[in-house]
Amino acid sequence: MKISRRQFIGATAATAAGASLFSFQMLTKLNPAAAADSTAQVQEFRNVCPRNCYDTCAQISFVQNGILKKVEGDPKQGYTNGKLCLKGYTYTRRVYSPDRVKYPMKQTPRGSGNWTRISWDEAMNTIAKKILDLKKRYGSTLPICFDKYSGNFGILHYGADGTMSSIGYTTRALGTPCWPAGIDAQTYDFGTLYSNDPEDMVNANYIILWGVNDLSLTTSAEAADIFLPATTHYEHWDLNSSYWHYWVGINEPAIPPVGEARSDLEIAWNVSAKLNELEPGSCAFPTHGSEKETMLKQLSPALLQLLGLTKPEEILAQPVKANLSPTAWVERKFATPSGRFEFFSTSAAAVGFPALPSYIPAQIPPRDAPLRLLTPHHSAMINSQSYQDIAPDCYKLQLNPELARDYGLKKGDLAELFNESGSLQVRLLLDPMIPTDVVIIYQGTLKEKAPCLNVLLKSNLTDMGSETTGAPGFAINETFVNLRRLTSP
Numbered sequence: 001m002k003i004s005r006r007q008f009i010g011a012t013a014a015t016a017a018g019a020s021l022f023s024f025q026m027l028t029k030l031n032p033a034a035a036a037d038s039t040a041q042v043q044e045f046r047n048v049c050p051r052n053c054y055d056t057c058a059q060i061s062f063v064q065n066g067i068l069k070k071v072e073g074d075p076k077q078g079y080t081n082g083k084l085c086l087k088g089y090t091y092t093r094r095v096y097s098p099d100r101v102k103y104p105m106k107q108t109p110r111g112s113g114n115w116t117r118i119s120w121d122e123a124m125n126t127i128a129k130k131i132l133d134l135k136k137r138y139g140s141t142l143p144i145c146f147d148k149y150s151g152n153f154g155i156l157h158y159g160a161d162g163t164m165s166s167i168g169y170t171t172r173a174l175g176t177p178c179w180p181a182g183i184d185a186q187t188y189d190f191g192t193l194y195s196n197d198p199e200d201m202v203n204a205n206y207i208i209l210w211g212v213n214d215l216s217l218t219t220s221a222e223a224a225d226i227f228l229p230a231t232t233h234y235e236h237w238d239l240n241s242s243y244w245h246y247w248v249g250i251n252e253p254a255i256p257p258v259g260e261a262r263s264d265l266e267i268a269w270n271v272s273a274k275l276n277e278l279e280p281g282s283c284a285f286p287t288h289g290s291e292k293e294t295m296l297k298q299l300s301p302a303l304l305q306l307l308g309l310t311k312p313e314e315i316l317a318q319p320v321k322a323n324l325s326p327t328a329w330v331e332r333k334f335a336t337p338s339g340r341f342e343f344f345s346t347s348a349a350a351v352g353f354p355a356l357p358s359y360i361p362a363q364i365p366p367r368d369a370p371l372r373l374l375t376p377h378h379s380a381m382i383n384s385q386s387y388q389d390i391a392p393d394c395y396k397l398q399l400n401p402e403l404a405r406d407y408g409l410k411k412g413d414l415a416e417l418f419n420e421s422g423s424l425q426v427r428l429l430l431d432p433m434i435p436t437d438v439v440i441i442y443q444g445t446l447k448e449k450a451p452c453l454n455v456l457l458k459s460n461l462t463d464m465g466s467e468t469t470g471a472p473g474f475a476i477n478e479t480f481v482n483l484r485r486l487t488s489p
Contacts, residue, residue, distance in 0.1 A: 040065050045254035046074065046318070049088055050152040050233050054244030057084050058319045061234055061254040068092050068234055068255050077319040079199055079245040095232050095258065101217060102259020105227040113222070120260065120270065123226050128274035131167065132282065141168035149177065154238030154251060155298050156291060159268030166285035167275065180465025180473040187468050188345040191335025198245050200326035229261040236263035237291035239298055248307060249319035250295065265291055351467060362478070369419045369480035371439050375453060378442035395453060397426035398440040404430055407483050414486045422455035425486060439481065456481060
């Protein structure tokens, strides 16, 4: 059996030095007596960060008395080379966060915020009965909508996909909201999608940079009836790889699940078991198993050969790099109709796009919303996964001091950012490096019930994306806003 570079990258993308920055007691909010035996042996476990991040950093977790004490980078993984980002080093705070939901919860009525603890059996009964009720009422499973994207990328996290695929045809969202236009563009130019080993960039003479699963109750949970507590990657088995570099590593449970948290795979088994209990044969997905064995079975003979392994268990020792050429298209034979890199793409022209790229100028801000809003990621957070000690009550708006003076505002003032889509209260921070026609809000988490940043955002669909992913993506490129003073509370 053989597996190509393209197959490896596609499959693994689908699966996908320091101590903690704060004291252990601060991280866990536990009584110090719970970890009083400071002489107990410290155990080390191998983990891999499963976030939607191309680094997919290999980690070493340190556990004493069953408590995760600190996290460091794994030097045996050659790409991240023993280093982690701020979010990685502070993972212990996320595991033991006081906001983490540890038990199944039920909201009655929906949207009320009235959450009560229930058992796993009641949760599974509620979910399975609703699935079977919809199937009976409509004569098919198509009214059941399943939508899962991004979040944690370990291969066993796709257990929910397996369960939903095993009950019959369900309604799914097509494509990807992130990068379908880029995938189409690269496919038209190169013929398919893959790039160099990033570790080979050190040999480049010229580099062009071209840019075009919450654990706690969030605003998204307001629309839910049931909230199931999920494990962190320190509490379950998994197999992780990157959609950037060529390293593959296992993720092993370092600590027991906190509270009654269960892994995505275990939840998928639970749902399948309850469905078959209520209606035998209604779900073909497994109802139980071993996470570790399930993970090892993902290492097919072809993948073992690519990783230079003779048996799956060998990957338990340390991260392994796939044996692939460091340079993409090294033979200069591309997968395009011409066999060359196509600046002029007949494939693009055949589906109605310009054969050559065309320049589209940026939109001009309207008179009633003259400021361009940027909403980037902060280095300490990914979307709603925040690492702030205390969530603020409103977003921090960063802007140029000259712009603030034009609006009669100063640092620390409370103001309102608004456009035709909605409005948002903000607290001002000044930065002279920001252009005078731009304002910035970093994505992050606010206190419960605070309005979401998305109330200001408008989205168009990308022009490309349907050819390779099945649907266009979102183009949240131009958001214009205005600003006005609010009376301080």
